[in-house]
Amino acid sequence: xxxxxxxxxxxxxxxxxxxxxxxxxxxxxxxxxxxxxxxxxxxxxxxxxxxxxxxxxxxxxxxxxxxxxxxxxxxxxxxxxxxxxxxxxxxxxxxxxxxxxxxxxxxxxxxxxxxxxxxxxxxxxxxxxxxxxxxxxxxxxxxxxxxxxxxxxxxxxxxxxxxxxxxxxxxxxxxxxxxxxxxxxxxxxxxxxxxxxxxxxxxxxxxxxxxxxxxxxxxxxxxxxxxxxxxxxxxxxxxxxxxxxxxxxxxxxxxxxxxxxxxxxxxxxxxxxxxxxxxxxxxxxxxxxxxxxxxxxxxxxxxxxxxxxxxxxxxxxxxxxxxxxxxxxxxxxxxx
Numbered sequence: 001x002x003x004x005x006x007x008x009x010x011x012x013x014x015x016x017x018x019x020x021x022x023x024x025x026x027x028x029x030x031x032x033x034x035x036x037x038x039x040x041x042x043x044x045x046x047x048x049x050x051x052x053x054x055x056x057x058x059x060x061x062x063x064x065x066x067x068x069x070x071x072x073x074x075x076x077x078x079x080x081x082x083x084x085x086x087x088x089x090x091x092x093x094x095x096x097x098x099x100x101x102x103x104x105x106x107x108x109x110x111x112x113x114x115x116x117x118x119x120x121x122x123x124x125x126x127x128x129x130x131x132x133x134x135x136x137x138x139x140x141x142x143x144x145x146x147x148x149x150x151x152x153x154x155x156x157x158x159x160x161x162x163x164x165x166x167x168x169x170x171x172x173x174x175x176x177x178x179x180x181x182x183x184x185x186x187x188x189x190x191x192x193x194x195x196x197x198x199x200x201x202x203x204x205x206x207x208x209x210x211x212x213x214x215x216x217x218x219x220x221x222x223x224x225x226x227x228x229x230x231x232x233x234x235x236x237x238x239x240x241x242x243x244x245x246x247x248x249x250x251x252x253x254x255x256x257x258x259x260x261x262x263x264x265x266x267x268x269x270x271x272x273x274x275x276x277x278x279x280x281x282x283x284x285x286x287x288x289x290x291x292x293x294x295x296x297x298x299x300x301x302x303x304x305x306x307x308x309x310x311x312x313x314x315x316x317x318x319x320x321x322x323x324x325x326x327x328x329x330x331x332x333x334x335x336x
Contacts, residue, residue, distance in 0.1 A: 004130035004138070005181030006334070008070025008171035009304040012061040013164075013291060016047040018147075023161060026152035034161045039267020043164030043292030045147035054088045056097035058167035059143035062300070063098060067139065070171040074102045077171070078135035080109040081126050083118030083142045083296035085325070086149065087111070090202070098141060115197075116263050116324020117187075118142055118296030119168070120332050123320070124185035126172045136174045142296035143167035149199075159226050162266070164292030168300025180335050184249045186242055187330040193234065196227040197325040235265065235323040236272050242321050242331035243277065250333050256317050257283055258336075259306060263322035264288035264298035273321075285311060295324065312336055 019042045020031035034040055046053045059082060067074060082095035095109030114121040119142035126138035146163035150156065175181040239262065247253065254277045262270045267288050274284045285306040294301060299320055306312050316336040323329040 001131055002133060003175040003178050003181035004127045004172040005175035006170050007173040008066040008068070008072070009169070009300070009307050010062040010065025010067075010069060011166065011168045011301045011304040012058050012065070013044040013166040013301070014046045014051060014053055014058070016045055016051070017042050018045045020161070023157075027154040027157040027160070029154075029157050029161060037268070038162055039286075039289055040162065040292050041289045044166055046145055046165050053145070053165075055084050055086050055143045055145045055167075056088050056094040056101060058145070058165070059084075059094055059141040059169065060098045060101040062143065062167040062169040063102060063139055063141055066169040066171050070137070070173065072137060072171065074104050076137050077104060077107060077139045079107055079126070079129060079138045080104075081112060081122040081138060081140045082109060083112040083114065083122040083140070084144055085113065085115045085118070085295055086145045094141075094143065098139075112296075114296075114324075114328045115326060116265060116293075116295050116298070117322040117326070117328045117330050119299045120185065120320055120322050120330040121187060121328070122296075123170070123172070123182065123332055124187055124330070127182045127185060130172055130174050138172045139169065140172060140300075141167065141169045142298070142300045144295045144297045146295070158228060162293045164294050166291055166294040166297045166301055168297045168302075168304055170300055170303070183333045183335055184246060185330065185332045186245045186249065187328070188238070188242065189326050189328045191326065193230075193327045194325070195225075196230050197327070198225055200225070232266065232269060234327060235269050238323045238327070238329040239269065239273050239321050240276060242323075242329050243273070243319060246319060246331040246333040252317065252333070254278065257319050258316035259312050259318045260284045261299055261302050261306060261318065261320050262286075263324065264291065264302060265293050265324065282311075
């Protein structure tokens with residue numbers, strides 16, 4: 001058995017910055033209202049007039065950086081794990097698109113559809129492939145293009161103001177030292193709450209009955225729905241449970257956490273968890289104020305930035321935790 005270790009990190013976000021004040025052109029809102037509820041000041045949205053970015057293209061851009069930082073080439077990668085809720089097309093998924101965009105050999109590619117916890121699920125899948133000796137280097141990507149499917153109106157503001165576009169990537173490599181790398185991952189789901197945070201259409205149950213509700217303007221099922229208070233209440237509980245579970249599995253205490261990187265869903269959730277675990281500001285990394293919620297991309301983007309800023313050092317205990325649609329949630333305990 002081997003361990004897997006993150007050897008390269010990369011991120012990419014669109015150049016187009018959309019501030020809270022910019023959103024006023026589409027909806028009745030304010031900078032104060034958004035910051036008070038979410039902590040978000042701005043986000044990045046793809047501008048189709050000036051950019052050809054898609055979910056897969058952004059993922060490939062982040063992946064190139066991660067591969068280079070790992071000291072590898074595209075030919076060293078054995079497998080691709082691609083996490084997203086916003087693929088370029090209904091099918092096929094983004095993993096095969098990245099394989100093409102990076103001009104890789106005919107390696108395997110798998111797509112993970114676990115939304116906000118997608119990167120942790122993807123990390124766990126890659127970790128198992130490496131631990132069993134099947135692969136030596138696995139590329140894990142989280143990428144999202146939310147802006148193309150958000151309802152830019154007052155009716156949709158509770159969801160629209162939250163989400164942004166971007167991608168993050170990590171290369172996992174074989175590590176023979178069992179005291180380094182990913183120590184454990186912990187995954188959970190509770191499908192009875194699926195519709196509390198969901199996008200119901202389009203789907204196979206309503207394949208082509210209407211195109212973006214042009215025949216029924218009151219049909220909101222083509223836009224994301226979120227029961228915000230319900231999600232918040234569950235998130236703070238499941239976040240905590242996943243972190244405690246991971247620490248216990250490795251005989252660690254909350255005082256052993258050198259860096260907690262939570263999924264960037266809402267700054268208020270992150271602050272609640274930080275307070276509960278009594279972690280100082282230096283031990284928690286948040287960037288939601290700059291990018292909004294980028295779902296599967298949020299943890300790898302934040303992880304990359306924390307590492308770039310020197311806030312993660314060799315030997316640190318790093319904890320990743322996420323909760324989101326499904327409901328799904330999970331954690332990863334890493335010895336850097």
